[in-house]
Amino acid sequence: MEKKYLIIIAIVVLVVAVVGALFATGFFNNAQTTPFDTEFMSGAFTGNVAQGESNESFMATYHDDANNITYNLTTMDNSSELMELYKFQGVMGPEKRSFNGQEWNIYFGEALPVVNNTTVSNTSKAMGIVICEAHTGHQGYVIYTIFSDLSKVNFTLNTFGDSYVKFIEPLLKSIKLKDTDNIASVSQQFGLSNDEFAQQIELIRQINAGNYSGLEG
Known part of the structure; x- marks a missing residue:
């Protein structure tokens, strides 16, 4: 009888260990993932994600039709200045996270769609x-x-909703960044010359410092 109980206990311990391992590897998450690979980064999206059209080596677009999610990926020479502009426009953040030794700045915002140049x-x-x-x-x-x-x-x-927990964090954990020669200038992202973009950034910094003289005239 004791041997029988010992066998049952051993089986239970084994089952618990196997189930724990499956949870740890995400087996029960039932989350389909879609790998991607561009010239400047690779990783995997949560869900069934299809690549969109892109004519540039420094950007790529992907769509998750089931959840109505669009991912736009890009690389540039100075992303920090780009975020200065977005923060000035009201984007919230950053919240900082580190995955695989890489620090990420995470910003949040809301917007209304534009149809035929009308919001x-x-x-x-x-x-x-x-x-x-x-x-x-x-x-x-x-x-x-x-x-x-x-x-x-x-x-x-913030980082508490499903938008971050289910889609953003798993993506960032999977990302591998690549050094490339095909890097767009941050001004190119806005269709401006380097001088024009530099003027915009300087104006934003002056306004943030409380100097509004650049708006006069």
Whole structure:
């Protein structure tokens, strides 16, 4: 009888160990992932994600049709200045996270879609936006994630909602950044010359410092 109990206990211990290992590896998450590989970064998205069209080596677009999520990936020479501009426009953050030895700055915002150059006023159409930015030496990396249907994903302006927990954090944990020669200038992202963009950044810094003289005239 004692041998029988010992065998049962051993089986239970084995089952518990196997189940624990499966949970640790994400076996029970039932989360499909889609790997991707560009010239400047690689990783994996949560869900079934398809690549969109892109004509530039320094950017790539992907779509998750089931959850109405768009991912825009890009690399540039100075992503920090880009984030200065976004913060001036009201984007919240950053919250800082480190994955695989790489520090990420994570920003949150909301926006209304634009149709035929007109902003849609219906607040039920609001989109959630998460911007993840990292830089390594001379090269910056930015991931824009746009949640177009907030009825499908619990979006929050922080790291507590499903938008971050289910989609953003797993993505950042998978990312491998690459050094490349095809790096866009940050001004190129806005269709400005380097001088024009530098003027915009300087104006923002002056306003943040309380100097509004640049707005006069």
